[in-house]
Amino acid sequence: MDFTAIDVLRARKVLAGVVDRTPLTRSDGLSDLAGAEVHLKWENLQRTGSYKVRGALYRMSLLSSEERSRGVITTSAGNWALGVALGAKSLGIDATICVPENTPKVKIDKCKALGAEVVLRGRYFDEAFAHCQELAGKSGKTFVSGTEDFSVMAGHGTVGMEMLEDLPDVETIVCPVGGGGLLTGIATWAKTVNPAIRIIGVQSTAAHTLHECFKSKRLVEVPVPATICEGLAGGITQLNLDLALKWFDDVVLAEEEKLKDAIVWMMRNEQQIIEGAAVVGPAAIMQEKLRFADGERVGVVVSGGNIDLDWLGISGA
Numbered sequence: 001m002d003f004t005a006i007d008v009l010r011a012r013k014v015l016a017g018v019v020d021r022t023p024l025t026r027s028d029g030l031s032d033l034a035g036a037e038v039h040l041k042w043e044n045l046q047r048t049g050s051y052k053v054r055g056a057l058y059r060m061s062l063l064s065s066e067e068r069s070r071g072v073i074t075t076s077a078g079n080w081a082l083g084v085a086l087g088a089k090s091l092g093i094d095a096t097i098c099v100p101e102n103t104p105k106v107k108i109d110k111c112k113a114l115g116a117e118v119v120l121r122g123r124y125f126d127e128a129f130a131h132c133q134e135l136a137g138k139s140g141k142t143f144v145s146g147t148e149d150f151s152v153m154a155g156h157g158t159v160g161m162e163m164l165e166d167l168p169d170v171e172t173i174v175c176p177v178g179g180g181g182l183l184t185g186i187a188t189w190a191k192t193v194n195p196a197i198r199i200i201g202v203q204s205t206a207a208h209t210l211h212e213c214f215k216s217k218r219l220v221e222v223p224v225p226a227t228i229c230e231g232l233a234g235g236i237t238q239l240n241l242d243l244a245l246k247w248f249d250d251v252v253l254a255e256e257e258k259l260k261d262a263i264v265w266m267m268r269n270e271q272q273i274i275e276g277a278a279v280v281g282p283a284a285i286m287q288e289k290l291r292f293a294d295g296e297r298v299g300v301v302v303s304g305g306n307i308d309l310d311w312l313g314i315s316g317a
Contacts, residue, residue, distance in 0.1 A: 003150045003243070005192035008157035008185060011058045015158055019054050022046050022159075024166040024299065027282075029269045034285050036292035039167055041159060044274055044305030048082040048110065051159055051182060051303050052146065056083025058155030059144055060091055068093050073141040075099070075132040077125055077178075077230045078107030079304050080146035085114035096141060098132035100124050102230055104275075104308040124224050125234035147179035147235045153243075157185025163299045164193055172292065174281045175301040177201035177210050177251060179235040180244045182303065187247035198249045200290065202280040206256040207232035213241050214251045228259055228276030231304070252290060254283040262286055263307070275307035 022042045030038040043051035063072070071094035074084050081097040088095035095116040099108065100123060111118050121131040136143045146152060159182065163170060173190055175183040180201065187199040203211045206227035212220050213236055224233045244251070254262075259276050262283035266274045274282075281300040284290050292298055 003153060003188060005189050007150060007154040008161060008189045011054075011151070011154035012158050012161055014058055014061055015054060015155060018057060019158075020046055021162055024163060027270060030282060030285050030300070034290070034292050034298065035294055036296040036298050038285065038298045038300060040270070040282070041163055041299060041301045042272065043159060043301060043303050044272060044278060048079070048086055049304055049306045050079035050082060051156060051301070052079040053083035053086055054158055055146070055152035055155035055181065055185070056080060057087045059149060059151045060084070060087030060093070062151055063093075063142065067142040071095065071139075071141045072144050073098070073132060073136050073139065074144045074146060075125065075129040076146055077233065078103045079231060079306060081111050081116070081118070082107060082114070082306070084144060085111045085116035088116065089114050096135065096139070098128045098135065100128045100230065102226075104230070104306060106308050107306050110306070129235070147181055148237050148239050153181045153185040153188070155185070156182045157189045159301060160186030160189040164190060167297060167299055170197060170297050170299045172198040172200060172296060172298045173301070174200045174202060174284070174290065174298060176232060176277050176280050176303050177203055177244070178207070178232040178277065179237070180210055180240045182301070184243045184247055186301070191247060199247055201244070201248050201251040202284045203232050203251065203253055204229045204256040204259060204280055205253050207277075208253055209234055209236050210240070210244060211251045211253055214244055214248065217245060227256060229256070229280065231275070231277035232280070252284055254280045254289060255287055258287060259283055272302070273305050273307060274302055275304050278303040278305065
């Protein structure tokens with residue numbers, strides 16, 4: 001089945017009034033640094049603190065009565081888990097979430113508060129995913145994927161619809177990429193409306209699996225060291241890569257060791273708390289990893305704000 005802008009439109013109709021319409025605001029600081037008109041899409045202000053609630057709630061709305069009765073199970077580095085947990089709670093469904101052991105405590109605590117069972121397993125997404133598949137087979141629960149599901153991408157694509165409504169003459173969209181579902185959804189809508197819009201994905205120099213696959217045009221194994229971008233680590237499938245190669249113009253890397261500086265910059269200049277995976281777009285601008293024409297209109301997705309502040313050494317702030 002093809003994934004098209006019509007799927008994003010269907011998701012929009014279901015999610016209207018259910019998820020928040022997040023603001024898109026001009027960043028004077030980033031605009032000055034980039035020599036462009038940089039606007040930030042604040043998905044950290046979304047319900048559960050991340051865009052992923054969009055795809056999760058839409059996917060959960062499509063479950064049959066039989067699937068709901070069995071309960072659901074999924075794998076996540078945190079934000080997808082929160083979306084599934086919220087969707088399950090709102091629909092009265094039991095939810096089990098498998099997360100890597102390095103998942104920020106703030107995300108685990110929020111999942112538990114929403115009533116989900118949280119299972120920690122493995123250092124990275126791929127290890128948690130393998131354990132999740134094993135549990136799904138034993139329990140009979142309905143597996144809901146956060147990375148390889150067109151309905152999820154459609155829900156995420158509503159971010160792009162809102163961006164183009166608020167900034168219809170946007171020329172470039174910059175967005176974090178892990179598995180690529182968010183940017184695929186955005187790009188599917190944006191390039192359908194205007195094929196000339198540039199679509200740029202950003203990862204970090206630590207969590208850069210999709211970057212390597214995109215450049216190689218094939219799936220490659222990429223070791224993932226310790227990173228504050230746990231949401232961007234692993235989770236690449238052939239479908240994800242095929243869609244990235246179809247829709248993305250480029251994938252660039254922000255320097256991992258400078259991401260904490262970017263988070264602090266965003267706190268001081270934009271008064272927003274941003275997680276590591278979400279700050280890579282602004283960081284790439286700060287680090288001059290992206291080039292724009294003078295006055296170019298740029299939309300940057302800030303994908304989430306669920307971060308343990310003690311990672312920054314400011315837990316007492």
